[in-house]
Amino acid sequence: METLGFLMEGFAVALTPYNLMFALFGAFAGTLIGCLPGLGPANGVAILIPLAFALGLPPETAMILLTSVYAGAMYGGRISSILLNIPGDEPAMMTCLDGYPMAQKGRAADALAISAIASFSGGLIGTIGLIMLAPVLAKFALSFGPAEYFALFLLAFATLGGITGKNPMKTVIAATLGIMISTVGIDISTGTQRYTFGVLELYEGIDFILAIVGLFAISELLFFVESRIGGGRKKMNVGKLTLTFKELVSTIPTQLRGGILGFISGVLPGAGASLGSFISYTLEKQVLGKKGNFGEGDIRGVVAPEAGNNGASSGALVPMLTLGVPGSGTTAVLLAMLISLNITPGPLMFTQNADIVWGVIAALLIGNVLLLVLNIPLIGFFVRLLSVPPMYLLPIVTMVAFVGIYSISNSTFDLYFMVAFGAAGYFLRKLEIPVVPIILGLLLGPEMEKNLGHALVLSDGDWSVLWASTLAKSFWLVAGLSLVLPYVVGPLLRRRMNAAMKESPTSD
Amino acid sequence: MMIKRCLSFVAAAAFSLHATAWQPSGKVECIAPSDPGGGWDFTCRSAGNVLRDLGLVDGSVQTVNMAGAGGGVAYAHTVSKRAEDDKLIVAASTATTTRLAQKQFPGLDADMVTWIGALGADYGVIAVGKDSRYENLNQLLDAVKKNPKSVKFAGGSARGGWDHLKVLIAAKAAGADQLPAIPYLSYNNGGEAMTQVVGGQVDAFTGDISEVTGFLSSGDLRVLAVLADERLPGDFADIPTAKEQGIDAVGPNWRGFYMPKGASSESKEYWRDAINTLYASDQWKKVMKANGLIPFHPPAGEFNAFVKQQVQDIEDLSREIGLLK
Numbered sequence: 070m071e072t073l074g075f076l077m078e079g080f081a082v083a084l085t086p087y088n089l090m091f092a093l094f095g096a097f098a099g100t101l102i103g104c105l106p107g108l109g110p111a112n113g114v115a116i117l118i119p120l121a122f123a124l125g126l127p128p129e130t131a132m133i134l135l136t137s138v139y140a141g142a143m144y145g146g147r148i149s150s151i152l153l154n155i156p157g158d159e160p161a162m163m164t165c166l167d168g169y170p171m172a173q174k175g176r177a178a179d180a181l182a183i184s185a186i187a188s189f190s191g192g193l194i195g196t197i198g199l200i201m202l203a204p205v206l207a208k209f210a211l212s213f214g215p216a217e218y219f220a221l222f223l224l225a226f227a228t229l230g231g232i233t234g235k236n237p238m239k240t241v242i243a244a245t246l247g248i249m250i251s252t253v254g255i256d257i258s259t260g261t262q263r264y265t266f267g268v269l270e271l272y273e274g275i276d277f278i279l280a281i282v283g284l285f286a287i288s289e290l291l292f293f294v295e296s297r298i299g300g301g302r303k304k305m306n307v308g309k310l311t312l313t314f315k316e317l318v319s320t321i322p323t324q325l326r327g328g329i330l331g332f333i334s335g336v337l338p339g340a341g342a343s344l345g346s347f348i349s350y351t352l353e354k355q356v357l358g359k360k361g362n363f364g365e366g367d368i369r370g371v372v373a374p375e376a377g378n379n380g381a382s383s384g385a386l387v388p389m390l391t392l393g394v395p396g397s398g399t400t401a402v403l404l405a406m407l408i409s410l411n412i413t414p415g416p417l418m419f420t421q422n423a424d425i426v427w428g429v430i431a432a433l434l435i436g437n438v439l440l441l442v443l444n445i446p447l448i449g450f451f452v453r454l455l456s457v458p459p460m461y462l463l464p465i466v467t468m469v470a471f472v473g474i475y476s477i478s479n480s481t482f483d484l485y486f487m488v489a490f491g492a493a494g495y496f497l498r499k500l501e502i503p504v505v506p507i508i509l510g511l512l513l514g515p516e517m518e519k520n521l522g523h524a525l526v527l528s529d530g531d532w533s534v535l536w537a538s539t540l541a542k543s544f545w546l547v548a549g550l551s552l553v554l555p556y557v558v559g560p561l562l563r564r565r566m567n568a569a570m571k572e573s574p575t576s577d
Numbered sequence: 578m579m580i581k582r583c584l585s586f587v588a589a590a591a592f593s594l595h596a597t598a599w600q601p602s603g604k605v606e607c608i609a610p611s612d613p614g615g616g617w618d619f620t621c622r623s624a625g626n627v628l629r630d631l632g633l634v635d636g637s638v639q640t641v642n643m644a645g646a647g648g649g650v651a652y653a654h655t656v657s658k659r660a661e662d663d664k665l666i667v668a669a670s671t672a673t674t675t676r677l678a679q680k681q682f683p684g685l686d687a688d689m690v691t692w693i694g695a696l697g698a699d700y701g702v703i704a705v706g707k708d709s710r711y712e713n714l715n716q717l718l719d720a721v722k723k724n725p726k727s728v729k730f731a732g733g734s735a736r737g738g739w740d741h742l743k744v745l746i747a748a749k750a751a752g753a754d755q756l757p758a759i760p761y762l763s764y765n766n767g768g769e770a771m772t773q774v775v776g777g778q779v780d781a782f783t784g785d786i787s788e789v790t791g792f793l794s795s796g797d798l799r800v801l802a803v804l805a806d807e808r809l810p811g812d813f814a815d816i817p818t819a820k821e822q823g824i825d826a827v828g829p830n831w832r833g834f835y836m837p838k839g840a841s842s843e844s845k846e847y848w849r850d851a852i853n854t855l856y857a858s859d860q861w862k863k864v865m866k867a868n869g870l871i872p873f874h875p876p877a878g879e880f881n882a883f884v885k886q887q888v889q890d891i892e893d894l895s896r897e898i899g900l901l902k
Contacts, residue, residue, distance in 0.1 A: 210772070210776075211772060211775060211776035211777075212776060213776070214773065214776070214778035215762075215773075215778065255647075255735055256735075257734075257735035257736065257763040257764075257765075258735075258736055258762075258763060259736050260679075260735050260736035260737030260738065260741075260900055262681075267683045269645060269646040269649045269650050269653055269682070269683070270645050270646065270650060271646075272645065272646035272647065272649055272681070273644070273645060273646055273647065388772075404768070418791070479641060479642060479643050480643070480644075480645060480650070519763075519764075522762075523762045526729065526760045526762055527729055527760075527762070527778070527779065529726065
């Protein structure tokens with residue numbers, strides 16, 4: 070097989086001691102960057118670009134370094150989600166939902182271990198997908214027009230109720246808030262400014278990084294301050310690694326599903342890792358229904374989004390390498406790096422720059438193994454990080470978040486905004502309005518709006534274009550089903566589950 | 578320590594004897610009004626490296642990223658807080674003049690800074706997918722003239738942004754009248770827009786030549802015209818200009834710098850010369866070649882006037898399509 074030969078050549082490039090060293094460094098630096106709130110993979114890669122230039126690295130080494138940072142950051146993002154309930158980056162948001170409850174139950178070590186393994190298998194599935202399917206998938210992505218994208222995002226919002234849903238109304242309120250926030254700034258379809266009030270800093274809209282750090286990190290700090298006033302929060306029991314082999318095996322289907330779904334959402338330009346982890350989690354919840362106790366520390370609730378977001382991070386490389394179109398924010402930065410290395414991204418990259426492309430792919434595989442090897446023994450290290458009393462840890466995390474945000478934008482305005490988000494997050498959480506849908510609204514809202522506008526321009530205002538193609542129709546169908554099914558089948562299933570549970574009370 | 582500093586001072590003084598009277602000492606800043614990784618960031622970092630290699634600055638040039646409002650935050654910062662800074666240059670491009678022309682930096686206009694020079698340009702192109710029925714620019718624009726809604730364009734800038742304006746410049750030059758009616762779909766970047774054109778979802782792509790190189794060499798995209806005065810060098814020599822096809826439309830997206838208006842005239846003189854030296858150097862030619870930049874360098878004295886003219890043109894056009902009242 071031709072591909073295999075290319076891959077072997079790729080390994081030959083990636084396995085030279087020099088490149089391996091940079092892969093290792095990138096993986097470690099990436100994990101650290103990923104676990105710091107506010108610094109996601111996109112910023113991590115952007116921060117290391119000047120370093121790659123300063124060291125005068127050859128193109129393949131530079132790309133290997135940056136892809137390792139990318140993969141590492143996707144791993145690292147989960148750590149603070151689990152330990153602190155603060156996502157290290159936006160795709161790790163879904164990991165909070167079950168990772169933090171697991172940590173609260175004293176199973177932090179397990180959550181970290183299983184999420185590292187899930188990240189590994191997600192990354193592996195994604196990379197294998199990338200190797201086998203890159204050219205085919207590139208063509209598939211081309212068949213997505215505005216109407217299909219609109220239907221896809223509609224599907225994402227339709228399944229939203231499934232994520233945090235004790236009270237679907239509150240989820241809807243939260244998502245609406247997110248969409249409202251996302252309308253601030255220039256409307257690219259009309260070129261007009263919305264809700265900017267002549268304030269320059271608002272012209273490009275509100276950066277979702279600010280929203281994430283504010284809503285999660287700052288509000289967590291506020292909660293902590295409050296609980297200290299009221300006599301202090303009880304110290305969290307970290308727990309030893311109690312993960313059994315049987316439990317590990319039981320999550321394998323989840324890992325496969327998550328990895329594949331994540332990979333697919335990564336391939337679609339503009340969808341990216343957040344959608345990957347989100348869809349994986351919701352699907353898992355739909356599939357298992359009440360069999361699991363999602364939201365309360367179900368191990369599969371940690372596995373699904375982690376496999377999903379790491380699958381997506383490899384998937385996002387498909388459109389970047391084959392079409393020159395970034396599938397996510399981070400690949401956009403990688404793309405800029407490729408261009409400045411005098412490599413023209415696009416359909417011909419696989420033939421013209423085969424050494425770099427396959428070197429990067431091999432580096433991804435190696436990076437994944439390195440990361441797993443790095444992450445399992447480092448669990449002790451990260452758990453010790455949690456053992457630092459919150460009264461020291463939270464202020465440090467907050468400080469790092471402030472410095473991180475400021476270092477990206479050099480803007481004090483952003484810091485004020487972040488604090489405002491923090492205060493808002495505190496009150497929202499007091500009202501038990503989940504904050505995750507806010508971020509999703511903020512991330513997906515503008516894309517959905519843009520594609521709706523485009524579809525209608527293309528059809529001269531004919532709304533039926535939105536469900537004209539088979540692909541779009543199937544998205545509408547799935548979206549409709551996921552809205553209706555929980556209400557129709559849910560009670561039925563629950564009754565059966567309850568009956569089954571009485572017979573064998575072993576579930577988790 | 579003192580001796581060392583004295584020595585380096587003497588060395589620096591000796592070195593600069595042959596240069597102009599004023600030379601920046603200590604930290605020189607280049608503001609890139611975007612996040613790391615964007616075009617302005619590239620302008621600052623690559624120009625900064627060459628400036629240092631050529632010995633035009635004695636230390637290094639520090640790139641400061643100041644994103645916001647498409648360059649507006651950096652513009653306001655330069656005008657209000659750094660008005661007399663001799664050692665500050667700010668990266669700019671046609672995107673900056675577009676926003677200035679459309680009054681998108683409230684209360685600020687192009688006269689409030691000094692435009693010191695351009696370092697090359699990326700020229701506009703209009704392209705279609707390989708299976709498109711349009712073989713040349715005239716066919717495409719004739720269709721637009723007949724029915725403005727018949728050709729849908731996709732580009733990487735917002736409505737009213739530079740990619741959109743290029744379509745309007747060409748359509749206007751071809752004699753189309755209903756400019757506001759021409760459909761334009763804006764995407765987050767040129768790549769996304771191009772995929773839609775290659776995938777057959779949208780009729781035509783408007784962007785810069787550097788964006789299309791991948792799809793051009795693979796044959797998926799057919800570039801109907803480049804909006805330049807003359808044919809571009811190298812691999813692009815086969816692409817006809819709009820002018821050749823009888824449509825007088827030119828759209829250079831230049832890369833260059835401005836500096837605070839209140840800076841001393843010696844420093845302005847120095848930076849204009851430095852940009853000239855930089856542009857003429859072999860190092861910069863390499864950078865341009867590696868990054869797909871096309872020669873574009875109005876003489877130092879005329880650059881200010883060029884920018885003013887561009888702002889005026891864009892303002893007129895924006896008024897015509899109703900973006901400006």
